[in-house]
Amino acid sequence: xxxxxxxxxxxxxxxxxxxxxxxxxxxxxxxxxxxxxxxxxxxxxxxxxxxxxxxxxxxxxxxxxxxxxxxxxxxxxxxxxxxxxxxxxxxxxxxxxxxxxxxxxxxxxxxxxxxxxxxxxxxxxxxxxxxxxxxxxxxxxxxxxxxxxxxxxxxxxxxxxxxxxxxxxxxxxxxxxxxxxxxxxxxxxxxxxxxxxxxxxxxxxxxxxxxxxxxxxxxxxxxxxxxxxxxxxxxxxxxxxxxxxxxxxxxxxxxxxxxxxxxxxxxxxxxxxxxxxxxxxxxxxxxxxxxxxxxxxxxxxxxxxxxxxxxxxxxxxxxxxxxxxxxxx
Ligand SMILES: [Zn+2]
Numbered sequence: 489x490x491x492x493x494x495x496x497x498x499x500x501x502x503x504x505x506x507x508x509x510x511x512x513x514x515x516x517x518x519x520x521x522x523x524x525x526x527x528x529x530x531x532x533x534x535x536x537x538x539x540x541x542x543x544x545x546x547x548x549x550x551x552x553x554x555x556x557x558x559x560x561x562x563x564x565x566x567x568x569x570x571x572x573x574x575x576x577x578x579x580x581x582x583x584x585x586x587x588x589x590x591x592x593x594x595x596x597x598x599x600x601x602x603x604x605x606x607x608x609x610x611x612x613x614x615x616x617x618x619x620x621x622x623x624x625x626x627x628x629x630x631x632x633x634x635x636x637x638x639x640x641x642x643x644x645x646x647x648x649x650x651x652x653x654x655x656x657x658x659x660x661x662x663x664x665x666x667x668x669x670x671x672x673x674x675x676x677x678x679x680x681x682x683x684x685x686x687x688x689x690x691x692x693x694x695x696x697x698x699x700x701x702x703x704x705x706x707x708x709x710x711x712x713x714x715x716x717x718x719x720x721x722x723x724x725x726x727x728x729x730x731x732x733x734x735x736x737x738x739x740x741x742x743x744x745x746x747x748x749x750x751x752x753x754x755x756x757x758x759x760x761x762x763x764x765x766x767x768x769x770x771x772x773x774x775x776x777x778x779x780x781x782x783x784x785x786x787x788x789x790x791x792x793x794x795x796x797x798x799x800x801x802x803x804x805x806x807x808x809x810x811x812x813x814x815x816x817x
Contacts, residue, residue, distance in 0.1 A: 490534040490559070492547050496688045497657030498527060504652065505535050514599075515538065515650045516625040519607070521638040522654025526690025532603055532632045533558070533653075536566045539630065540729040554597060565597040569604045577604070579613035587621050590629050599628050607633035608640035615642045622648045647683045656686020666695050675766040679704060682745055682763045683738070703732055707742040712770045714814055715777060722815065726807045736797060740810075744790045750774045751783045753770050782817030789813040 492502045501520075508514050518535075520528035540563060542552035548680040549555055557563040567572060569585045572788065586602050594600040610618065622645065631649075635641070638651060659681050665688065666677040674696045680700075684691035694700045710725055717725070732739050749762045754775035759765050769817070778786070793810040797803065 489618065490530060490548070491550065492534055494540070495527060495530055495534065496661050497686075498531060501531060501652045501654065505538075508682070509538060509546045509801075514630060516629055517622045517631040517633065517649040519633045519635060519641070519646070519649045519651040520640050520654065521635055521651055523636050523687060526654045527657075527688055528634045528654055529605070531654075534802045536561075536601045536603065536630075536632065539599050539601060540565060543669075551760065563597070565594040565599060565675065566601045569602055571609070575609065577610040579594055579611060579617050582610065582614040582617045586631070587617055590621055590626060591602050593626075594628055598744065599630050600626075601632065602636065603632045605634045606636075608635040608637045610641075612642065615645055619644055619648070621799060640760045657688050659686070662686070662688055662691045666691060669674060670695055675764070676701075678763045678765065679745070683741065699735075700738070703735055703739055704742055707739055707768075708764070708767065711743060711746050711774075711814075714811070715774075717815065722811050724810075726804055726811065729807055730803060733803060736803075737794060740790050740794055743814075746771075746788055747783055747786050747790070750778065751780070751787070754778075754780065755781070779817055785817050786814050 492506065492622070495502060518532075520532050522528045537555055537558035538546065539546040540554045540558060541548045542554050543549040543807065544770075550559075554563055561568070567589065569577070569581065571581045586604075590600060590602070592600075618631070619642070621629070625631075633641075633645075633649065638646065638653075641649075662684060663677050663681045665673060666672040666680060670692065672680065676695065680691045680694040683694055706728065710729075729736075729739065745763050746767070749764050750766070750771050752800055753759070753762060753768075753771050757767050762768070762771065764771065789810050793806050796806040
């Protein structure tokens with residue numbers, strides 16, 4: 489059941505929304521701008537539920553009729569705008585589901601709230617249709633536009649909405665969430681947190697994903713044994729890495745995190761602060777074997793491999809160059 493106090497991070501946005509409720513200064517249109525998994529759906533739904541809650545407080549009570557309906561997605565005055573075509577939200581979608589509908593008073597709630605997910609997919613005509621509603625909304629109308637890219641909106645839309653930009657959540661909060669609420673062990677929480685870069689949804693997805701675990705195990709196996717590998721074994725490894733081609737950026741990031749750990753350990757001799765602290769035996773061995781310059785060359789080579797793959801350089805060639813650089817250093 490959503491509640492503002494259960495949302496990880498985004499304190500500024502939450503306090504902005506709760507202040508607006510407290511002062512009874514709700515805007516008619518908000519933009520929640522954040523990447524996928526950042527939490528904009530959760531924030532918008534919790535805000536909508538709070539606005540409609542029968543207790544009228546700054547957080548949803550969770551138990552009134554309206555709150556229960558909101559949780560089930562059946563609150564008649566919280567409307568999720570759907571679109572027929574997957575790639576775009578057309579003018580007809582907006583006219584039928586928003587512009588026309590908003591003229592009808594709410595059933596039984598103080599507001600009539602429209603949630604438009606992936607709102608950047610609105611065509612220019614759809615945005616212009618919506619603009620008329622934003623300019624002259626009925627007193628009870630609230631529009632919540634969710635987007636991963638508010639730069640896709642017309643300036644006229646942007647100037648009439650309150651834009652709430654979601655920022656990355658602190659690593660310490662994400663780590664605590666994974667460990668305390670999802671019961672993820674600490675070494676796994678470290679990797680998922682480092683990887684998620686402030687995105688709680690991504691951290692949760694990684695922690696729950698068997699596939700990510702498999703990717704990580706493969707990458708770690710490779711770095712542990714790289715120094716002892718013969719050329720034919722490297723060729724074999726490349727063939728295996730090719731199976732993870734769709735996730736190659738994650739794969740290369742895992743390798744880079746590992747070598748950063750080696751570099752950090754070489755410089756500080758501290759286990760605290762390492763992302764792969766459970767790999768300390770291998771990390772300390774590698775720190776002895778490889779010079780500072782060598783580690784920097786490896787980390788650069790990992791970046792270069794990503795650039796090459798983005799530029800569509802042959803996959804096997806890019807990986808071969810990378811693994812040879814790792815082995816030489
Ligand atoms: Zn309630």
